[in-house]
Amino acid sequence: MAGRSWSGKVALVTGSAQGIGRATAEVLKARGAKVVLADVQAEVLARTAEALNMPAFRLDVTDPDAWSAVVAEIEDDIGPIEILVNNAGIMRLGPFLANDPDRDDVQLEVNVRGVMHGMRAVLPRMRARGRGHVVNIASTAGRVGTPYAAVYSASKHAVIGVTEAVRQELIDSGVQLSYVCPTPVRTALLTGARELAWPKPIAPEDVAHGVMRCLDRGLVEVYVPRSGRLAAVLPAILPRRVYERIGRLLGVDRIFAEADHAARARYEATYAEAAGGETVG
Ligand SMILES: NC(=O)c1ccc[n+]([C@@H]2O[C@H](COP(=O)([O-])OP(=O)(O)OC[C@H]3O[C@@H](n4cnc5c(N)ncnc54)[C@H](O)[C@@H]3O)[C@@H](O)[C@H]2O)c1
Numbered sequence: 387m388a389g390r391s392w393s394g395k396v397a398l399v400t401g402s403a404q405g406i407g408r409a410t411a412e413v414l415k416a417r418g419a420k421v422v423l424a425d426v427q428a429e430v431l432a433r434t435a436e437a438l439n440m441p442a443f444r445l446d447v448t449d450p451d452a453w454s455a456v457v458a459e460i461e462d463d464i465g466p467i468e469i470l471v472n473n474a475g476i477m478r479l480g481p482f483l484a485n486d487p488d489r490d491d492v493q494l495e496v497n498v499r500g501v502m503h504g505m506r507a508v509l510p511r512m513r514a515r516g517r518g519h520v521v522n523i524a525s526t527a528g529r530v531g532t533p534y535a536a537v538y539s540a541s542k543h544a545v546i547g548v549t550e551a552v553r554q555e556l557i558d559s560g561v562q563l564s565y566v567c568p569t570p571v572r573t574a575l576l577t578g579a580r581e582l583a584w585p586k587p588i589a590p591e592d593v594a595h596g597v598m599r600c601l602d603r604g605l606v607e608v609y610v611p612r613s614g615r616l617a618a619v620l621p622a623i624l625p626r627r628v629y630e631r632i633g634r635l636l637g638v639d640r641i642f643a644e645a646d647h648a649a650r651a652r653y654e655a656t657y658a659e660a661a662g663g664e665t666v667g
Contacts, residue, residue, distance in 0.1 A: 390602055393418030396465045398457075400447050400504060401474030403430040405573035406523065409590035410471055410597050411438060417598070419469065422460055426474070427656070447474045447500030453507035466515060470508045471597055472501040473523040475541075476657050477575050479642045479650055482536040490537045492657070497541035502548060509552070509561060516560035521600045522549045523593070524565045526609070526617035530633070534642035542567075553606065564600035567617070568593045568610045570641070574656075578649030580641045585613065 397414045401407040403425035411421045415438065423442035425431040435442035441464065443456045460467060475497045478490055501522050512518025527535060528542030546565055553563040570576055572587040581587060588611060596610035609615040620629045633639060 391418060392469070392601070394420060394465075395468040396420045396422065396460065397469035397471065398422045398424060398460060398467050398508070399471040399473055400424045400445065400500070402442075402471075403427050403434045405575065406568070406571060406590040406593045407471070407473040408434055408438075409594040410473060411440060413591065413594040413598060414469070414471075415440065420464060422464060422467075424456060424474075447472075447503060448495045450503045450506070453503045457507045457511070461511065466518075467508055467511065468518055469601060470504060470518075470520045471523070472504045472520065472545075474500055475523060475575070476654075477535060477538045478654055479534050479538075479579075479645050479647075481534060485537075489654075493537045493541045494544075496657075497538070498544040498548075501545055505548070505552060505563075509556070512561045513556060513559045518560075519562045519564070519601055520549075521597050522563070522565045523597075524549070524567050526567050526569050526614045528565075528567060529617040530621060530638075532642065533639050534645075562604055562606075564604075564606050564608065566593060566596045566600060566608045566610060567614055568596065569614045569617075574653055577653040578646030580637070580644045582637050582641055584636060585611065 392414065397419040399407050399411045399414070399421060402411045402423040411423055415421045421440050423431060423435055423440050424445040426444065426446045428444045431442050431444060445452055445456050457467065476493055478485070478493055505520060508520065522545050524545040525542040527539040528546045532539035549563050549565045556563065568588065569585045570579065570582070570587045571590055571593055573590055576587060593610050596608045599605050599608050620632065
């Protein structure tokens with residue numbers, strides 16, 4: 387396989403009990419990294435840890451103290467964290483004006499502050515060592531406003547902004563920061579969403595390989611699939627009415643508007659129940 391060796395390097399992947407995080411953990415392990423899993427869903431995490439034979443920590447990424455404790459324990463017991471993949475994330479759908487702000491804004495806690503807590507917990511250690519790589523999982527929804535997922539879209543714009551800014555602050559430190567923008571991915575997060583004719587949902591493994599492109603080649607901004615970059619490029623080069631028309635023709639305005647809300651309610655309840663609780667290794 388192409389790219390540099392990650393043999394023996396410690397990689398922490400959040401939200402790795404399932405979906406993109408789990409796939410990323412598997413690909414990193416296949417490349418020789420010592421992968422540590424972390425997730426808020428204790429039971430799913432325990433099953434994944436057993437199946438993949440990896441150490442695991444129950445971590446709610448919204449808790450900065452839990453981050454400090456987990457990072458210290460990993461570095462004491464396993465070794466310096468060379469790679470952090472800030473992948474944990476949730477999505478709530480619905481019309482912005484109709485949604486309960488308290489429930490909707492939980493996405494900012496997990497998707498934005500969770501990522502920032504992770505960066506604050508790990509980057510000072512990486513900077514002191516003069517090496518390390520943080521890869522934040524954003525989305526093409528972080529490049530274009532995504533109707534009926536407005537706060538999710540805002541959260542992913544924030545992930546891109548904070549990654550771009552901190553990357554420049556640390557440009558001479560030896561530490562790298564990247565972000566990955568997937569189009570829709572076939573995972574629990576997409577439960578009940580309408581499927582587009584194009585782009586079709588991709589596999590979590592595809593995103594895992596996007597993470598590896600950041601790590602192997604030092605790429606800052608990776609789109610999965612590569613055509614996802616159109617989400618960044620088209621609004622910059624086309625008149626607004628033209629690219630919005632293209633979006634409507636593809637049905638991107640309906641993918642979340644016409645979601646199966648019963649299925650979504652079950653997905654969203656998972657995180658209402660899982661949040662908080664004790665952090666255990
Ligand atoms: N699925 C998609 O279409 C898609 C597209 C673009 C980007 N993304 C992003 O990919 C990332 C992974 O999502 P996924 O699609 O694999 O979904 P998923 O629901 O399968 O996995 C998300 C994981 O994050 C964990 N998690 C949720 N809240 C947490 C918290 N507070 N602390 C720790 N862990 C928490 C969940 O338990 C779960 O294991 C997310 O950041 C998501 O926004 C997904």
